[in-house]
Amino acid sequence: MSKHFLSDTSVLLGRSLRHISRSMDTIITTAIMPIAFMLLFVYVFGGAINSGAGPYVNYLLPGILLITIASGISYTAYRLFLDMKGGIFERFQSMPIARSSVLWAHVLTSLVANLVSLIVVVLVALLMGFRSSASVLQWLAVLGILVLFTLALTWLAVIAGLSAKTVDGASAFSYPLIFLPFISSAFVPTASMPTPVRVFAENQPVTSIVNSIRDLLSGQPLGNEPWVAVAWCVGIMIVAYFFAMAVYRRKVS
Amino acid sequence: METKQLQEPAIYVRGLEKSYKELEVLRGVDFAVDPGSIFALLGSNGAGKTTVVRILSTLLSANSGAARVNGFDVFTQGASVRESISLTGQFAAVDEILTGRENLILVAKLRHLPSPRGIAEELLERFSLIEAAARKVADYSGGMRRRLDIAMSLIGNPPIIFLDEPTTGLDPQARLEVWQMVKELSKRGTTVLLTTQYLDEAEHLADRIGILHQGKIIVNGTLAELKAMLPPAKVEYVEKQPSLEDVFLAIIGDTATTTDVTAQETGKES
Numbered sequence: 001m002s003k004h005f006l007s008d009t010s011v012l013l014g015r016s017l018r019h020i021s022r023s024m025d026t027i028i029t030t031a032i033m034p035i036a037f038m039l040l041f042v043y044v045f046g047g048a049i050n051s052g053a054g055p056y057v058n059y060l061l062p063g064i065l066l067i068t069i070a071s072g073i074s075y076t077a078y079r080l081f082l083d084m085k086g087g088i089f090e091r092f093q094s095m096p097i098a099r100s101s102v103l104w105a106h107v108l109t110s111l112v113a114n115l116v117s118l119i120v121v122v123l124v125a126l127l128m129g130f131r132s133s134a135s136v137l138q139w140l141a142v143l144g145i146l147v148l149f150t151l152a153l154t155w156l157a158v159i160a161g162l163s164a165k166t167v168d169g170a171s172a173f174s175y176p177l178i179f180l181p182f183i184s185s186a187f188v189p190t191a192s193m194p195t196p197v198r199v200f201a202e203n204q205p206v207t208s209i210v211n212s213i214r215d216l217l218s219g220q221p222l223g224n225e226p227w228v229a230v231a232w233c234v235g236i237m238i239v240a241y242f243f244a245m246a247v248y249r250r251k252v253s
Numbered sequence: 254m255e256t257k258q259l260q261e262p263a264i265y266v267r268g269l270e271k272s273y274k275e276l277e278v279l280r281g282v283d284f285a286v287d288p289g290s291i292f293a294l295l296g297s298n299g300a301g302k303t304t305v306v307r308i309l310s311t312l313l314s315a316n317s318g319a320a321r322v323n324g325f326d327v328f329t330q331g332a333s334v335r336e337s338i339s340l341t342g343q344f345a346a347v348d349e350i351l352t353g354r355e356n357l358i359l360v361a362k363l364r365h366l367p368s369p370r371g372i373a374e375e376l377l378e379r380f381s382l383i384e385a386a387a388r389k390v391a392d393y394s395g396g397m398r399r400r401l402d403i404a405m406s407l408i409g410n411p412p413i414i415f416l417d418e419p420t421t422g423l424d425p426q427a428r429l430e431v432w433q434m435v436k437e438l439s440k441r442g443t444t445v446l447l448t449t450q451y452l453d454e455a456e457h458l459a460d461r462i463g464i465l466h467q468g469k470i471i472v473n474g475t476l477a478e479l480k481a482m483l484p485p486a487k488v489e490y491v492e493k494q495p496s497l498e499d500v501f502l503a504i505i506g507d508t509a510t511t512t513d514v515t516a517q518e519t520g521k522e523s
Contacts, residue, residue, distance in 0.1 A: 086344070090342055092363070094312055096332060
């Protein structure tokens with residue numbers, strides 16, 4: 001890799017972060033939908049859902065955090081798509097810089113933007129009565145899982161941003177990802193679902209990630225689930241990364 | 254770097270072929286550009302001008318042929334080629350959300366130059382963008398955007414500059430500004446490869462002109478050589494009417510640039 005990789009990436013990261021700081025609405029709109037879901041489920045449906053002991057918002061928050069990330073990464077695809085269209089991408093590619101730093105800057109920007117949105121959502125949850133008995137270490141573990149999940153989905157977003165033909169196409173790919181938590185243990189326990197749905201719900205990545213975060217936040221003993229969650233995130237990330245790089249190489253040659 | 258390559262052409266292209274699936278865009282393009290000269294690649298829309306520029310700036314691979322820029326092989330020494338060139342694409346490649354100053358600083362940093370701020374101020378001055386420096390580029394006019402675009406390309410003084418249709422979509426005044434800039438660049442010793450579909454642009458600016466047609470350079474020479482290929486001019490007396498462009502420029506009072514260009518034009522023809 002080029003000797004300038006780190007400095008080029010940090011310069012380009014600074015550029016994208018400036019974009020975000022000048023359009024804070026992207027952070028807000030990323031957070032609005034998950035917050036709306038949270039309000040709806042806690043204050044409207046929540047009373048009818050039997051989620052076990054503790055307030056329902058405690059049960060719900062992990063799934064809401066994943067929805068936040070899934071809606072946040074559509075902006076990653078959008079920003080990348082605009083760079084490709086605008087010609088600035090070609091300018092960067094024709095300059096003596098480490099070429100892959102252009103992509104990495106977008107990926108790191110996605111991470112920062114999503115973390116800010118996540119903080120906003122957690123603050124709202126605290127106002128709604130969310131409480132956690134987790135230790136600093138357990139919070140760090142939660143952060144680690146969320147970072148891995150963000151990176152995994154971000155590399156999917158990179159594929160979408162690089163290969164989209166229109167702006168709508170660049171962001172539309174995230175819709176199914178946003179709805180994946182609904183067919184998981186994020187909103188209701190899977191036990192009440194009919195068998196085929198339950199089998200899907202229990203074996204898709206969101207359930208293991210949600211359960212791990214939930215156990216960490218409530219200080220429950222952990223089983224194998226965090227490892228399954230991490231394996232899903234890392235697996236998706238690696239596959240998406242190689243696909244994204246293949247698409248990228250085709251674009252730049 | 255420059256002295257070493259003085260004997261060699263700044264840009265050398267031989268037998269360049271490129272096709273997109275079934276469509277043959279380039280079918281054996283040959284040309285060479287002397288260091289410090291302006292070469293115009295003239296052709297209609299879709300002739301393949303942009304394809305040539307994209308290959309030379311390492312954004313696109315070719316199917317076959319050889320291409321060297323500043324003595325470096327485009328296909329195997331991409332990094333060195335990118336050190337030697339700057340590309341100004343067909344659409345102003347500027348960051349809309351950043352200010353003019355931030356755009357210049359960004360490029361200076363990416364070229365790993367000392368004191369990016371100083372470089373930005375100098376170029377803002379030179380391209381009369383000082384007043385707009387702190388404004389978002391999204392609010393710039395087409396001409397200002399193009400000026401900023403070209404200013405960004407000059408950062409780091411690359412010995413070779415590619416200008417892909419630099420004046421397409423510009424109003425006549427902005428167009429003259431760009432011509433002025435290109436001439437200044439050439440005076441400073443920069444090699445310029447520009448593509449255009451405007452005959453008068455090639456006529457005004459270029460030391461040599463190559464006409465790209467159906468994937469090949471069908472004619473390559475100086476303006477005088479190109480003119481000599483036609484039957485000798487016959488003398489006719491016609492009343493010299495001002496063109497709409499003359500009228501437009503006279504009314505908006507941009508006399509400085511107009512007279513300058515006309516003077517150079519007559520100089521070239523005499």
